[in-house]
Structures are given as C-alpha cells and as structure tokens.
Amino acid sequence: MSVRPNGLKYPCYWMYKDNQSLWRWVYYGDNGEEIAVSSESYTSKQNCLKSVNIMKSSGSSTTYEPPNS
Template identity: 55%
Template sequence: MTEVKYPCYWQKKDGRGQWYWIYYAKNAEPIARSSESYIHKSDCTHSVSLMKGSSGDPLFSE
C-alpha cells in the first residue's frame, strides 16, 4: 500500500456505492468534502480536478 502524504484528496464510496472526495489538510484533518456523490469514479476525479484548478479564483466576503 502507498504511504499517504498530506495534504491530499481521498476518493471513497458512500453507503449507496457512489463516489465522493474528502480533502485532508497537512495535519491529516479532513477540512472539505464534495457536496455531492458521483455514480462514476471518473466524475468524482473530475470534481477534484476542478477544485485543484480553482486555487487562483478570487475570494469574496460580506
């Protein structure tokens, strides 16, 4: 088994057999989870890619 290095994303299956991801911080604590589950693992992987690609997007506050 590969040694886990943090921070990282993990893809897992829920009770219905659908895929979701969890993002773990450097201290191995979970800090984000996908807002939906995906039937296909490839769709879950695409969602992770979108998150990774959004690091330069602006942050807004009220």
C-alpha cells in the same frame, strides 16, 4: 463515512465509495485534518475525479466577503 487507509501523504484528496456505492471525495490538509468534502455523490469514479480536478484548479479563485465585514 470513509475509512482512510494508513500511509496517506498530506495534503491530499481521498476518493471513496459511500454506503450507497456512490463516489465521494474528502480533502485533508497538511495536518491530516479533513478540510473539505464533496457536496454531492457521483455515479462514476471519473466524474468524482473531474470534481477533484476542478477543486485543484480553483486555487487562484477570487475570495469575496460581505461589505463592511
């Protein structure tokens, strides 16, 4: 689990090292609540940041739902 520092400005992504010293990220919404987390861990900070950038660029992705829902 990540320990958030004080002073973050929301919304934001927070990158941190987990208990196994692997990189992960958390996305916090406008209200400071956790909305999304990385589904995997990364051996390098650069790969973690690449994952964050993929998420940032997916804002215009199509949303699907089951038919007749």
